[in-house]
Amino acid sequence: MSRFGPLTRLLIFLLPLGTTIAESSDSARITLSGSVQPAAQGSAPTAFATRRFVIDTITNKGLRVRGGASSGDNVDKSTNTGEGTMSMTASVFNLVNNVAGAGILALSAAQAAGTGWVPSIVICSALGAISGRTFVMVGESCDMLKERDFKGLWKRTVNEKSAFFVDAIVAMLCLSLGIIYSGILGDVSTFLLSQTRLPPHFNTRISNIVITTIFLLLPMGLIKDLSVLAFTSILGFSAVMYTVFLIVARALDGKYKPGSGLFVTDGALRVMPSFEKQSLWNVGFSSLVLTSTLGLAYISHYNAPIFYRQLEDATPHRFGKLVYSSFFFLTILYVATMAAGYSTFGDNCMGNILLNYHPKDVLATFGRVATWFSILFGFPLVSNGAREGLIGAATSLGFSEVGYDKYNFPLVVGILLFVTTIACVVKDVSFVVGLAGAMFGSFIVYICPTMCYVKAVEITKGKGSREYKNARLNYTLIPFGIFIGLLGVYMTIKEASSKTA
Numbered sequence: 001m002s003r004f005g006p007l008t009r010l011l012i013f014l015l016p017l018g019t020t021i022a023e024s025s026d027s028a029r030i031t032l033s034g035s036v037q038p039a040a041q042g043s044a045p046t047a048f049a050t051r052r053f054v055i056d057t058i059t060n061k062g063l064r065v066r067g068g069a070s071s072g073d074n075v076d077k078s079t080n081t082g083e084g085t086m087s088m089t090a091s092v093f094n095l096v097n098n099v100a101g102a103g104i105l106a107l108s109a110a111q112a113a114g115t116g117w118v119p120s121i122v123i124c125s126a127l128g129a130i131s132g133r134t135f136v137m138v139g140e141s142c143d144m145l146k147e148r149d150f151k152g153l154w155k156r157t158v159n160e161k162s163a164f165f166v167d168a169i170v171a172m173l174c175l176s177l178g179i180i181y182s183g184i185l186g187d188v189s190t191f192l193l194s195q196t197r198l199p200p201h202f203n204t205r206i207s208n209i210v211i212t213t214i215f216l217l218l219p220m221g222l223i224k225d226l227s228v229l230a231f232t233s234i235l236g237f238s239a240v241m242y243t244v245f246l247i248v249a250r251a252l253d254g255k256y257k258p259g260s261g262l263f264v265t266d267g268a269l270r271v272m273p274s275f276e277k278q279s280l281w282n283v284g285f286s287s288l289v290l291t292s293t294l295g296l297a298y299i300s301h302y303n304a305p306i307f308y309r310q311l312e313d314a315t316p317h318r319f320g321k322l323v324y325s326s327f328f329f330l331t332i333l334y335v336a337t338m339a340a341g342y343s344t345f346g347d348n349c350m351g352n353i354l355l356n357y358h359p360k361d362v363l364a365t366f367g368r369v370a371t372w373f374s375i376l377f378g379f380p381l382v383s384n385g386a387r388e389g390l391i392g393a394a395t396s397l398g399f400s401e402v403g404y405d406k407y408n409f410p411l412v413v414g415i416l417l418f419v420t421t422i423a424c425v426v427k428d429v430s431f432v433v434g435l436a437g438a439m440f441g442s443f444i445v446y447i448c449p450t451m452c453y454v455k456a457v458e459i460t461k462g463k464g465s466r467e468y469k470n471a472r473l474n475y476t477l478i479p480f481g482i483f484i485g486l487l488g489v490y491m492t493i494k495e496a497s498s499k500t501a
């Protein structure tokens with residue numbers, strides 16, 4: 001009886017928490033556990049999202065995505081249903097679930113690109129702290145200006161005419177997440193089917209991606225009422241946590257120890273563990289691959305206004321407590337996963353760490369299956385996020401007819417054609433994770449929140465105020481974001497080129 005006590009208590013804790021999240025009338029949130037990460041607004045779905053990422057929130061009137069903007073123009077601003085009703089505990093769970101995504105699968109490979117143990121942990125921790133701070137800045141900006149969404153905040157503090165840029169960024173982020181999701185589905189499908197009697201020429205990565213797209217992703221991408229996928233919030237979180245458990249457990253039990261490990265001696269691994277390049281202190285331009293990957297892993301800032309509005313008794317202080325608690329947990333999660341994966345496979349960590357494990361490793365097989373389903377059900381959030389972003393950008397530019405129902409099918413097909421083509425060509429999902437993190441993560445996580453926050457303080461407090469002078473100190477994050485963004489793109493491409501050379 002006592003054997004099942006902890007599990008029972010865990011379920012008793014999670015069920016009401018999941019119910020609170022799923023039944024919140026303003027958002028039935030779905031997050032990727034495998035980031036790969038996004039939502040209608042640019043967030044990462046419950047499929048690992050690395051956004052990871054992922055569409056986090058589905059509203060009655062509009063769609064908001066994890067890791068990006070929201071379809072703010074479609075939100076009914078006259079209603080406050082469901083706002084200010086989510087407890088601190090439920091909010092922390094929801095935010096962690098919203099941020100943690102597919103990017104977690106690529107962290108070990110990012111460290112293996114050439115960053116030592118100590119710098120890797122410092123970089124992961126520092127970017128977690130900075131990302132948490134900028135997330136708070138977005139919420140505080142909305143509180144000061146009484147804005148309700150990311151796009152509205154941009155209009156008020158930057159430029160109303162350039163609001164289409166927010167939708168465009170969300171669309172591109174969601175398209176990137178779609179490529180990551182599609183690639184992971186193809187990788188995992190191919191690996192799992194290789195354990196069956198299916199002839200190898202029928203089991204290729206490209207054929208599996210194409211078949212999955214036609215028979216699963218296309219029908220699911222045409223779903224308009226995404227509330228039917230609310231159950232995947234718990235599925236995604238469970239898949240992420242199980243994957244973390246798997247990676248840490250295998251790092252501790254020695255079954256992949258070079259030369260003597262149970263899963264090493266039979267030679268069935270795709271790549272053998274190697275630690276020739278292992279370093280304690282090494283840091284250099286190659287470390288930008290890690291910063292780029294973390295840029296996507298920590299992204300969800302476009303959803304900050306939603307979390308602020310939904311928090312019970314919301315104040316800047318309580319919102320800060322929510323965010324810092326969540327990002328502290330995420331940092332611990334990422335550091336543990338990154339370190340455990342690298343300590344197991346070393347220099348040969350693959351872009352999708354699940355592909356490193358032995359075909360007969362039962363724990364890993366369960367992890368692959370859980371991740372596959374989590375990403376599958378999270379994909380509609382990503383594709384809808386891309387669709388809403390494209391429609392929003394087109395509408396802002398005067399092409400509102402793009403959003404008409406008669407164009408929904410060709411738009412979804414076009415999105416899937418673009419995503420599938422690139423997923424088939426780019427075999428290493430960590431390349432897309434790093435590229436998206438460098439390009440979009442640097443802007444959404446570091447640059448945009450700073451611009452909006454400083455301007456919001458100027459509007460509400462005045463240029464001569466002490467608050468404004470202090471707020472201007474945050475401007476240092478803008479050149480920081482530009483630096484790691486540009487060089488992150490360069491180093492990600494360079495690292496990918498070295499692997500194919």
